[in-house]
Amino acid sequence: MIPEEKILHGIPVAPGIAIGRAYVCAALGTIRTEQREIPLHEVATEIERFLRAVEESKRQLITLREQVAKELDEKHAEIYTPQLALLDDADLIDATVETIRSEQKNAEYLFARRINEFLDQLRKLDDGFLVGRETDFQDVAWRVLNNLGRQQHATHATFGPDTVLVGHDLLPSQSANLLKEHVVGLALEKGGPTSHTAIIAKATEIPTVVGVEGIMQVVREGAPVIVDGVAGKVILFPSQETYARYLARQSEFQQLERELEELRDLAAETLDGYSITLRANIEFPEEISHIKLHGARGVGLFRTEFIFLNRERLPNEEEQYQIYKQVAERVFPDTVIFRTLDVGGDKFFAASARPRELNPFMGLRAVRLCLKHEEIFRPQLRAMLRANALGNAKILIPMISGVEEFRQVKQLISTVIEELRGEGYQIDHSVEIGAMVEIPSAAILADELARECDFFSIGTNDLIQYTLAVDRGNSSVAYLYEPLHLSVLRLLRMTVKAAEDAGIKVSVCGEAAADPLYALILAGLGVHELSMSAVNVPAVKRVMRAVTLQELRALVEEIFNASTISERKSVLKTFLDFLVRERGVPAGEILSASIAHLE
Ligand code: PEP
Numbered sequence: 052m053i054p055e056e057k058i059l060h061g062i063p064v065a066p067g068i069a070i071g072r073a074y075v076c077a078a079l080g081t082i083r084t085e086q087r088e089i090p091l092h093e094v095a096t097e098i099e100r101f102l103r104a105v106e107e108s109k110r111q112l113i114t115l116r117e118q119v120a121k122e123l124d125e126k127h128a129e130i131y132t133p134q135l136a137l138l139d140d141a142d143l144i145d146a147t148v149e150t151i152r153s154e155q156k157n158a159e160y161l162f163a164r165r166i167n168e169f170l171d172q173l174r175k176l177d178d179g180f181l182v183g184r185e186t187d188f189q190d191v192a193w194r195v196l197n198n199l200g201r202q203q204h205a206t207h208a209t210f211g212p213d214t215v216l217v218g219h220d221l222l223p224s225q226s227a228n229l230l231k232e233h234v235v236g237l238a239l240e241k242g243g244p245t246s247h248t249a250i251i252a253k254a255t256e257i258p259t260v261v262g263v264e265g266i267m268q269v270v271r272e273g274a275p276v277i278v279d280g281v282a283g284k285v286i287l288f289p290s291q292e293t294y295a296r297y298l299a300r301q302s303e304f305q306q307l308e309r310e311l312e313e314l315r316d317l318a319a320e321t322l323d324g325y326s327i328t329l330r331a332n333i334e335f336p337e338e339i340s341h342i343k344l345h346g347a348r349g350v351g352l353f354r355t356e357f358i359f360l361n362r363e364r365l366p367n368e369e370e371q372y373q374i375y376k377q378v379a380e381r382v383f384p385d386t387v388i389f390r391t392l393d394v395g396g397d398k399f400f401a402a403s404a405r406p407r408e409l410n411p412f413m414g415l416r417a418v419r420l421c422l423k424h425e426e427i428f429r430p431q432l433r434a435m436l437r438a439n440a441l442g443n444a445k446i447l448i449p450m451i452s453g454v455e456e457f458r459q460v461k462q463l464i465s466t467v468i469e470e471l472r473g474e475g476y477q478i479d480h481s482v483e484i485g486a487m488v489e490i491p492s493a494a495i496l497a498d499e500l501a502r503e504c505d506f507f508s509i510g511t512n513d514l515i516q517y518t519l520a521v522d523r524g525n526s527s528v529a530y531l532y533e534p535l536h537l538s539v540l541r542l543l544r545m546t547v548k549a550a551e552d553a554g555i556k557v558s559v560c561g562e563a564a565a566d567p568l569y570a571l572i573l574a575g576l577g578v579h580e581l582s583m584s585a586v587n588v589p590a591v592k593r594v595m596r597a598v599t600l601q602e603l604r605a606l607v608e609e610i611f612n613a614s615t616i617s618e619r620k621s622v623l624k625t626f627l628d629f630l631v632r633e634r635g636v637p638a639g640e641i642l643s644a645s646i647a648h649l650e
């Protein structure tokens with residue numbers, strides 16, 4: 052019997068329509084393996100095979116621990132210790148051996164079953180610390196299963212064409228790899244629109260819906276699935292009629308994209324000649340070609356942490372230098388803004404390296420971690436400074452909370468420049484150093500901070516999260532995540548004003564900049580530059596070219612005068628109607644990026 056069509060709703064994060072088959076990522080859920088009977092005469096060999104895989108796993112973990120100790124420090128290396136202890140745990144290893152003997156089934160199946168029993172117990176305990184240990188169990192399980200010859204970890208899986216990944220959530224270190232494969236769509240049970248998995252999905256232009264509650268209960272491996280990244284729907288087992296409708300929508304969407312691409316070489320300029328620079332956010336150097344394709348001017352935010360994730364050892368100065376140099380050269384004469392390492396929050400060096408912090412988003416993240424670990428920070432700064440041979444690079448510091456922190460960074464950069472010069476490097480160009488304004492304290496102190504910085508870049512993803520106390524990756528509070536909240540708008544206005552008074556440039560590089568209608572508000576507020584996933588550049592450019600600066604200023608005034616969020620949304624809707632009616636802007640292209648915002 053053909054299963055009935057099921058429509059599930061979530062949050063759209065990367066536009067487009069994907070039609071394919073589900074690959075269920077058990078990555079953060081239960082570990083699944085196939086069950087096989089083992090003939091009695093092969094039981095001893097099966098036990099030996101299992102113990103060999105355990106030994107190999109131990110060896111790998113010890114090497115990893117040594118590498119991290121060398122590259123980072125002993126403290127971080129310690130994250131592998133609990134996993135090593137698990138591999139010596141009689142309750143896990145001896146118990147598995149015992150069941151292979153008594154039940155005569157394959158090692159993968161029995162080991163995974165034992166791990167799942169542990170996981171079930173942990174989940175029942177409802178103890179924050181122990182629950183955090185899930186990752187240890189899962190990492191150990193993947194490692195042993197991989198060493199048994201079964202490619203368990205979705206990170207390493209090979210996907211057929213038209214694969215739609217369906218999962219609970221992906222860690223950024225996993226998604227970074229996943230999205231390099233031929234995957235056409237992504238549907239996740241968890242996550243908010245600005246979680247880092249969502250950002251990666253958007254960068255790689257894969258239609259994505261997150262926060263799809265209940266999908267893991269109904270999805271089946273290989274099930275036909277449609278991801279509607281425009282409306283935020285996931286359709287499992289689509290009927291023939293739905294399938295045909297979506298095929299048509301898919302080609303309409305592609306046609307629209309082609310039309311937008313025609314704007315590639317035109318300026319982002321209002322009808323009365325006010326121009327604003329649209330740049331691209333990137334996570335990997337491979338994305339540079341996308342930038343040019345979509346007509347963005349250089350890179351407004353290079354999230355360099357992504358080159359640190361998902362590797363066994365951290366990239367050294369030389370490796371980083373090669374990457375930064377390549378990016379700077381390829382975008383020249385446009386600018387590239389290198390953001391220094393922003394790990395912590397929902398990004399960790401390795402899937403298993405999740406620190407034991409109760410509040411990682413408020414913990415040792417970004418510049419805080421860098422200032423504490425100069426052995427990581429210095430090589431990165433050196434690499435960035437060396438990569439600025441053409442003078443088109445700037446350095447951006449994330450998570451600045453106040454003046455002292457920024458001064459500390461500037462001091463360190465001056466020392467590093469002297470050091471490089473002393474070693475004979477030619478550091479000719481003075482490099483601009485900017486602060487991200489993404490913590491409310493930085494926005495409140497923007498006037499003080501503006502005197503210290505060469506430029507501001509407002510990170511709305513975090514600014515909204517911290518202002519409204521809404522975890523950006525948590526789908527259950529996603530309804531509260533509101534860029535149109537008056538508090539957020541006021542902080543934006545304060546920051547822009549402070550930048551103006553100090554005569555420095557201000558850009559916005561959070562996802563809000565990618566929403567064409569929100570981008571109009573930002574331009575009306577006086578923001579000079581917007582940086583976004585390259586795919587969103589054409590739609591923003593399209594609306595910018597359809598308005599005058601005066602109209603934008605009036606729009607901003609109306610937005611600030613409205614007293615509720617829904618009133619602000621209706622101001623935007625009215626403005627959109629005007630654009631469609633009077634200026635011939637096709638509604639579809641704007642709504643595809645703005646719809647979540649207006650509904
Ligand atoms: C932001 O916070 O808005 C931002 C651009 O940085 P990230 O999303 O990497 O935290």
Ligand code: MG
Nearest residue numbers: 489510512513
């Ligand atoms: Mg941020």
